[in-house]
Amino acid sequence: MIIKLTGGVICDPAKGRISEARDLFIVNDRIRESIAPNAKPDATYDVRDCVVMSGGIDIHTHIGGGKVNLARLLMPERKLRHRSKADFGESLSCPVPSTHEAGNRYLRMGYMMAVEPAVVPCNARHAHLEMGDTPYLDTAGLLLLGNDDLLLRWLSENVSQSQITDYVGWMVNAHQCLGVKVVNAGGINAFRFGSSDYTLDQVHPHYACTGRQILHAIAEAVDHLGLPHPVHVHCSQLGVAGNIETTLATIDAVQGCRIHMAHAQFHAYGTDGPHGFSSAAGRLADAVNRNPEISLDVGQVLFGQTVTISADMAHQFANRKHADPRKVIFQTTECQTACGVVPFRYRQEQYVHSLQWTIGLELLLRIEDPHRVFLTTDHPNGGPFTAYPHLIRLLMDYNYRQEVLAKLHPDVRATSPISSLRREYTLDEIAMITRSGPAKILGLDHIGRLADNCLADVVVYRQNANAERMFTEPHLVFRNGQLVLRDNKIVGGAPKSTWSALVGYDTSIKKRLNEAWQGIYGVSPKSTIISEGEFQDHFGISLQRIACVPLAT
Amino acid sequence: MNCPFCSLLCDEDDAIDACELRSRKLRGFGVQSPNTTFSRPTSSESHFDGARIDGRLVSLDEAILTASSLLLNARHPIISGSILDVHSSRAAIELAERCDAIVDFADSDATFNTLTAIQRAGIVCETIAEIRFRADVVIFIGDDRLLNAMPRLGPRILDIPASSPLSHRRVVLLGNWSRAAKQSLEGSDRVVTSIQSALPLLPNSLYGLLGPSKPSSAEIASLIGGASNLVVIWNPEHIAATDRDLWTETLLRWISKSNRGASCAALPLAGRGITFQQVCTWLTGFPGRVRFQQGTAEYDPYRFRFPLKSQDLPTDCLLWVEQDNEAALPDSVPNILLAAPGNFRTVGPYPKVEIAIGLPGVDHESILFRSDSVDASICPQLRDSTLPSAGKVLDRIVAALFQAENASGQHPGARAK
Numbered sequence: 001m002i003i004k005l006t007g008g009v010i011c012d013p014a015k016g017r018i019s020e021a022r023d024l025f026i027v028n029d030r031i032r033e034s035i036a037p038n039a040k041p042d043a044t045y046d047v048r049d050c051v052v053m054s055g056g057i058d059i060h061t062h063i064g065g066g067k068v069n070l071a072r073l074l075m076p077e078r079k080l081r082h083r084s085k086a087d088f089g090e091s092l093s094c095p096v097p098s099t100h101e102a103g104n105r106y107l108r109m110g111y112m113m114a115v116e117p118a119v120v121p122c123n124a125r126h127a128h129l130e131m132g133d134t135p136y137l138d139t140a141g142l143l144l145l146g147n148d149d150l151l152l153r154w155l156s157e158n159v160s161q162s163q164i165t166d167y168v169g170w171m172v173n174a175h176q177c178l179g180v181k182v183v184n185a186g187g188i189n190a191f192r193f194g195s196s197d198y199t200l201d202q203v204h205p206h207y208a209c210t211g212r213q214i215l216h217a218i219a220e221a222v223d224h225l226g227l228p229h230p231v232h233v234h235c236s237q238l239g240v241a242g243n244i245e246t247t248l249a250t251i252d253a254v255q256g257c258r259i260h261m262a263h264a265q266f267h268a269y270g271t272d273g274p275h276g277f278s279s280a281a282g283r284l285a286d287a288v289n290r291n292p293e294i295s296l297d298v299g300q301v302l303f304g305q306t307v308t309i310s311a312d313m314a315h316q317f318a319n320r321k322h323a324d325p326r327k328v329i330f331q332t333t334e335c336q337t338a339c340g341v342v343p344f345r346y347r348q349e350q351y352v353h354s355l356q357w358t359i360g361l362e363l364l365l366r367i368e369d370p371h372r373v374f375l376t377t378d379h380p381n382g383g384p385f386t387a388y389p390h391l392i393r394l395l396m397d398y399n400y401r402q403e404v405l406a407k408l409h410p411d412v413r414a415t416s417p418i419s420s421l422r423r424e425y426t427l428d429e430i431a432m433i434t435r436s437g438p439a440k441i442l443g444l445d446h447i448g449r450l451a452d453n454c455l456a457d458v459v460v461y462r463q464n465a466n467a468e469r470m471f472t473e474p475h476l477v478f479r480n481g482q483l484v485l486r487d488n489k490i491v492g493g494a495p496k497s498t499w500s501a502l503v504g505y506d507t508s509i510k511k512r513l514n515e516a517w518q519g520i521y522g523v524s525p526k527s528t529i530i531s532e533g534e535f536q537d538h539f540g541i542s543l544q545r546i547a548c549v550p551l552a553t
Numbered sequence: 554m555n556c557p558f559c560s561l562l563c564d565e566d567d568a569i570d571a572c573e574l575r576s577r578k579l580r581g582f583g584v585q586s587p588n589t590t591f592s593r594p595t596s597s598e599s600h601f602d603g604a605r606i607d608g609r610l611v612s613l614d615e616a617i618l619t620a621s622s623l624l625l626n627a628r629h630p631i632i633s634g635s636i637l638d639v640h641s642s643r644a645a646i647e648l649a650e651r652c653d654a655i656v657d658f659a660d661s662d663a664t665f666n667t668l669t670a671i672q673r674a675g676i677v678c679e680t681i682a683e684i685r686f687r688a689d690v691v692i693f694i695g696d697d698r699l700l701n702a703m704p705r706l707g708p709r710i711l712d713i714p715a716s717s718p719l720s721h722r723r724v725v726l727l728g729n730w731s732r733a734a735k736q737s738l739e740g741s742d743r744v745v746t747s748i749q750s751a752l753p754l755l756p757n758s759l760y761g762l763l764g765p766s767k768p769s770s771a772e773i774a775s776l777i778g779g780a781s782n783l784v785v786i787w788n789p790e791h792i793a794a795t796d797r798d799l800w801t802e803t804l805l806r807w808i809s810k811s812n813r814g815a816s817c818a819a820l821p822l823a824g825r826g827i828t829f830q831q832v833c834t835w836l837t838g839f840p841g842r843v844r845f846q847q848g849t850a851e852y853d854p855y856r857f858r859f860p861l862k863s864q865d866l867p868t869d870c871l872l873w874v875e876q877d878n879e880a881a882l883p884d885s886v887p888n889i890l891l892a893a894p895g896n897f898r899t900v901g902p903y904p905k906v907e908i909a910i911g912l913p914g915v916d917h918e919s920i921l922f923r924s925d926s927v928d929a930s931i932c933p934q935l936r937d938s939t940l941p942s943a944g945k946v947l948d949r950i951v952a953a954l955f956q957a958e959n960a961s962g963q964h965p966g967a968r969a970k
Contacts, residue, residue, distance in 0.1 A: 066927055069834045076672055076839055076852055098838040098850075122682075125920065125929040129639060130835045149686065153716060192687065193718075194781070194816075206718060327675035328809075332818070333927055334682040519716040521682045522709070527555055527564045527930050534931065538639065538920050 001042050001481065002027050002035060008047035008460060012054070012450035013428035014436035024052060026456040029481040033452050047460050050475055053431050054450050055112030055457030056388075057438040060262055060297045061379040062309055063102050063139075064116050064130030066123040067339040070329050071096040071307045071380070074341055095306045095380045103135035105386055107485055110459030110474040113138040113447060117181050117232060117262060118311055120144050122334040124175035125530055131498055132539035136479065139541075140442065140499040142232050143175050144311055146182035146214050147189040149335040149520050156207035161220060162506070168221035169505030170513060174529045176500040176543065178442065179229035180222050181262070183311040184236045185211035188338050191314040198314065200236050200249050211236055212253040219257035225503045226548035228443020230258030230295070235267045238315045242271040244280035251287055251294060260441060263299025263378035265360035273415055275351050279359045282417070285366035288373070295441050296367075297376040300360035300391055302383025303348045309341050310381065316340025335520055346383070354408035358416040364395055365421040370432035371440060388434070389471035395425040396467045430467075443546060444499065456481035495542060498535065502545040557637075557914025557932035560825050560924035561681075561703050572704045581878075582915055582936065601909060602894050602940055608903040617946065620872070620889045620906045621953035627870030630654035631859060634874035634891070637825055638919035639929070640944030641874060642832035646843075648872075648951050651958075655844045655868075656833070658826035659880065660861045663789040663797065665854045667821050668830075668840050670801035677809050679784055679818040680925040684710055686717045690780035694755060694787040696729040700737065702788065703822070703924070707738045710786070725776050728752050746776055753794040756803035781816060788822045820925060825877060828922040831929075874943050876913055891943050911940035
C-alpha cells in the first residue's frame with residue numbers, strides 16, 4: 001500500500017530541517033521521502049494548505065494503573081460518560097476518563113503515544129492491562145523506584161553500586177518498563193516512618209541513607225544500564241514555596257548523570273513577593289540552558305476541576321485540607337510506594353494558581369532548546385491533556401497570552417515577567433516539544449519524525465491562524481500507515497504496541513533478590529515478573545523491546 | 554503460580570498446600586495435585602460440557618448464534634454473574650455495550666455498600682505486604698467467616714517478615730469470634746485479644762474514642778492506644794448491619810480522623826468481584842452497576858442493582874456467567890447461562906441457551922485481582938481441559954452480534970481498538 005500526501009508543509013525539525021512544502025509517501029507502515037519512479041500510489045491526498053507532522057507524544061500522563069483507577073472510583077459525580085465513536089463533547093466527561101475515552105481523545109488531537117510515568121512494581125500488570133485497553137495509543141511505562149524498602153535497606157547496608165544497578169536492571173525487565181522514575185526520593189518511605197518533612201539531605205528515620213544517595217544510586221544505575229530515558233525525577237518538596245533550592249540540589253545530586261525533571265512547574269517556586277510565593281522559573285530555565293544533560297516536562301496548570309494523583313503521599317497528605325470536593329484516598333502500596341488521590345480545583349482568581357499558570361509558560365518560553373522541554377499538564381494533576389491545543393496557542397500567540405494573563409489575579413499580573421517574554425513558538429518548535437523532543441529523550445528513534453523509514457504515524461492539520469482550532473481537529477490521522485481518523489471521525493483501527501527496555505545485568509543478583517524480597521514482601525518475586533507472552537495473550541497489545549547497551553565499566 | 558480459589562491469590566511459595574479451601578476445591582475438581590490430569594465426573598446430566606438449546610445438545614456455534622439473537626432482540630438485557638477474571642470481565646462489558654445492557658457482578662450489595670461509602674467519604678487504606686511489614690496493631694472485625702473464606706489470611710497478614718522493623722504486634726478481634734479462630738491466629742510474636750462486640754454499633758463506638766469524653770469502650774481504647782500503625786480489616790460481605798453503607802462510612806471516617814500521617818488505615822477485603830470491579834472502572838469510569846445506551850455508560854449504584862433472589866427481574870433477557878461453581882445461582886432462570894459443568898439444571902425449565910465454560914485458573918490461565926486491589930496475578934491452568942473460557946465465549950457472542958448488527962443496520966458499532 002502506497003499513500004501519497006501531496007503539497008503539504010512537512011514539519012519535521014528533528015534533524016534541523018525547516019518546514020517546507022513537499023510530498024510525503026507512506027509505504028505500508030513506514031514513511032518514505034520518495035518512491036521508485038515506476039511505483040504508483042494507491043491513494044493520494046491533496047493536503048495543500050495543511051501542515052503535516054508526526055504523531056504527538058505525551059511523555060508524562062497518568063493514564064493507567066491502580067492510582068488512576070482509584071481516582072475514577074472516587075469521582076463518579078458525572079453519572080454519564082460517553083464511549084461511542086461519534087459522541088464526544090468539548091471537554092473530557094470527567095477529570096480521569098476511562099481508558100476508552102482517553103485513547104479516543106488523544107487520537108482526536110493527533111497524539112499516538114503516551115507514557116505512564118508511575119508504574120508501581122506490584123501493580124505493573126494492572127498498568128499494562130489498562131494501557132492495552134487504551135485504544136489507538138502506543139504506550140510505555142516508567143517504573144517507580146526509590147521508596148521501596150528493599151532498595152533502601154540495601155543502601156543502608158552500603159551494598160555495592162553494582163548490586164543496586166543489577167537490582168534496577170532486574171526490576172525494569174521484570175515489569176516491562178521503558179525507564180525508571182523516582183518520586184521524592186526516600187520521602188514517601190520516610191513518611192511511613194513518621195517523617196513528614198523529609199528532604200534531599202536528611203537521613204531516613206529508619207534506613208541510614210539520604211534522598212541524595214538514593215537518587216544518585218538510581219541515576220547511576222540507569223545510565224550504566226544504558227536505559228534510553230534518563231532517570232525521571234519528581235523532586236522532593238513538590239508545590240512548596242521556595243522549593244527551587246531543592247530542585248537545583250536535585251540536579252546536583254545526580255552528579256553528572258542524565259536527568260529528566262518531571263512536571264517542573266511544580267518545582268520552580270521562590271519565596272519572594274507579597275504572598276511569599278513567587279516564580280523561580282528563570283533559575284530553573286538557566287540551569288537547563290547551561291546543562292545539556294537535563295530535560296524537563298512542564299506540568300502546566302489549567303483552571304478548573306481536576307483530581308490530583310501522586311505517589312508523593314507525604315505532600316498529598318499535606319494537601320488533603322485543600323481537597324475539593326472534600327474526600328481523599330490514600331493508599332500505601334506493598335512497601336514499594338504509596339499514593340494520594342486529592343480532588344482539586346484550580347481557580348484563576350486565586351493568586352497561587354494564577355502564578356502556577358504563568359510559571360509553566362515561563363519555563364516553556366525561557367528554555368532555549370525545544371528538544372529538552374516538553375508540553376505536558378501532568379494529566380490530570382495540572383489539568384487535562386485535552387488542553388494541549390489551547391496551550392499551543394498560548395505559546396504561538398503573544399497577544400492571546402496577554403489576553404488570558406489579563407484575567408488572572410492582579411498581583412500575578414503585576415509581578416510576573418510573562419509579559420516581557422515576547423517569544424512566539426514556530427510550528428517547528430511545537431513539533432519539537434510535542435514530537436521529536438519526547439521521542440529523542442525516550443530513545444524511540446522510529447517515531448516523532450517524518451524521516452525515511454520512520455513509523456508512519458502521521459497527522460495532517462489544516463492551517464489556521466488560530467492554533468488552538470488547528471490542533472484540536474486534525475484533518476487526517478494515519479497510524480502505522482493506516483488512515484484512522486478523518487475530519488474528527490474515526491474511520492479505522494491499527495495495531496498498537498507498548499515499549500519496554502531489554503536490559504543486561506548480572507543475573508547472580510537473583511539469589512540475593514529472592515532472599516531480600518521474601519524478607520520484606522513475604523512472597524516470592526516470581527509472581528511479579530511479567531512475561532512477554534502476557535502482552536499478546538492477556539493485554540491485547542504487542543510488546544516492542546529496546547535492547548540497551550550498558551556503559552563499559 | 555498463584556492460587557485462584559479465593560481473592561488472596563497466594564503464591565506457591567506461600568504454603569498453599571496447607572490451605573483447606575484449596576485442598577477442598579482441588580478434590581472437587583478431581584485434581585489430586587496440580588500435576589495430575591483432570592478426570593471430570595460425567596455421570597450426571599448437570600456436568601455436560603457442550604452447549605444446549607432448550608435442554609437439547611447443540612453445537613457451540615449454534616448456541617452462540619442463538620444467544621446473540623436473543624440479546625439483539627432484547628429490550629432490557631442484563632449481564633451478570635460470578636465474572637471472575639480480566640478476560641471475561643472485559644468481554645462481558647463489551648457485550649453489554651454492544652447490546653445496551655445493564656452489567657454488574659453477581660450479588661454485589663456488600664461491595665457497593667463499601668464503594669458508595671468510599672465515594673462519599675474517601676478512604677485511607679493499606680495493602681497486604683504493607684500491613685505485614687509495618688502494622689503493630691491489627692483489628693479484625695467480623696466473625697469466623699472472615700478466616701474461613703480466606704484461610705491463609707492470618708499468616709499472610711500477621712507473620713512478621715525477617716526485615717520488618719516490628720518485633721511483635723497486637724491483634725484485636727472485634728465481633729463474634731470462636732476460640733478456635735482466635736487460637737488459629739496466635740503466634741509467638743503476637744498477642745491476640747478477642748472482644749465480643751455488637752457489630753452494628755461498632756463504628757459508632759470507635760468514633761466515640763475520638764471525642765473528649767470517656768471512651769465508649771475502655772478495653773478497645775487500651776488495646777489500640779499507642780499504636781504507631783493501626784489497621785482495621787473486615788469483609789463487607791460478613792457485616793450484617795442494616796445500614797451497611799452508613800456503617801462503612803462511619804468506620805472510614807473514624808479511620809481517616811484517627812490517621813496522623815499514616816498511622817491508621819483500612820483494608821476492606823474485596824470478594825471475588827474485585828477483578829470485575831477493577832476492569833469495569835477502567836473501561837467505563839464506574840465500578841459496576843452500569844447501563845449502556847447507544848454507547849453511553851450510565852452509573853447508578855441503586856437503580857442498576859438486581860437482587861439474586863428475585864423471581865421477577867426487570868429484564869427480558871438475563872445472561873448469567875458462572876465462573877465459580879460454588880456461588881449461588883439466581884432464582885430466576887437465566888435466558889442464557891454460561892457455567893462450569895456441574896451448574897446446569899437437570900430438569901426444566903432450562904435456560905434457552907446453556908454453554909459449558911472452564912474455570913479461570915483451573916481450566917485456563919487467567920489474570921485475577923487480589924483482595925486489596927493492588928496486585929493482579931496470573932493463575933495458570935491446573936488441569937487438561939477443552940472447555941472454552943467465558944471470555945472466549947463472550948467474545949464470540951460479541952462478534953456474532955456485531956455481524957448481525959451490520960447485516961441489519963440496527964446499532965452502529967461502538968468500539969474499536
